[in-house]
Amino acid sequence: MATLNPPLAAPGSGVGRSVLRRLGESSALPILAVVAVLILVWYAGAVLLNWQTEGDRLVSAGAPYTGLDHVLATWSAKRPVLPAPHQIAVELWTSIATVRPTSPRSLLFHAWVTLSSTLVGFAIGTGLGILLAVGIVHSRVLDKSLMPWIIASQTVPILAVAPMVIVVLGNLQITGLLPKAVISTYLSFFPVTVGMLKGLRSPDVMHLDLMHTYSASRAQILGKLRLPAALPFLFASMKVAIAAALVGAIVAELPTGAVAGLGARLLAGSYYGQTAMIWAALVAASVMAGLLVWIVGRAEQIVLRRTGGRA
Structure with a gap:
């Protein structure tokens, strides 16, 4: 008997289903x-x-x-009281694509000013947080004395701290990037300290006892056991810290009457009633925060892959 050929599928139907399946997954x-x-x-x-x-x-x-x-x-x-999305898109295009990046009218110029203080504050805050966590995990005195003050420091509103820090450092003739970096440090060191401390204390008691049976020193336990175990906690806290550092940099620009930075862009928009300018600066800050968190996430994958952890 002659076999019947199966009906031909509609052209492109398999490709379309595959694309829809991939989008759904x-x-x-x-x-x-x-x-x-x-x-x-x-x-x-x-x-x-x-x-x-x-x-x-x-x-x-x-x-x-x-x-x-x-x-x-x-x-x-x-x-407008609330600009439409396309108005914000036009403002972004105008302030990015039609102006030289080095011009004070360019949003890229203001974003770079804010990014500089953010990265400096984040680096200082991360280093400070790691040092505090290492000290606390090895000293019961530091744990009892420092930890309550570290927690209490975050109960003070940043809007109250920023003007005082700016004024004090200004009287000491310290201006420019460093005062804003100090505010970023203030917001970023806390999550790193808490996350790193949790990670350093995460190894099992059995692993610690095993290191003690090998007569390992504190430095060896720290380098071979505690630090590798703390890496996932550290990077998770760094993602929070980098976003907090950006917020600190923007907030630090508000009470100083800064002429550069995303905070200055927000002030200029409020002074002249240009809400599209305000929202464009907010969108730029959101995009910057997302990119910074993504970069920290990529760094986490690379480090954990090379150290044998779970990427």
């Missing part, structure tokens, strides 16, 4: 869905918050208008 589709919902909510919020002011402007113009004209006016207002 990856995290890209949920992220895109959330972003789309946020954009729609943002446009709706722009309509609600700008409705009254744009309605008054249309009435004062005296020309007839429809509801659609009113909605479109809320998305194209010159001084």
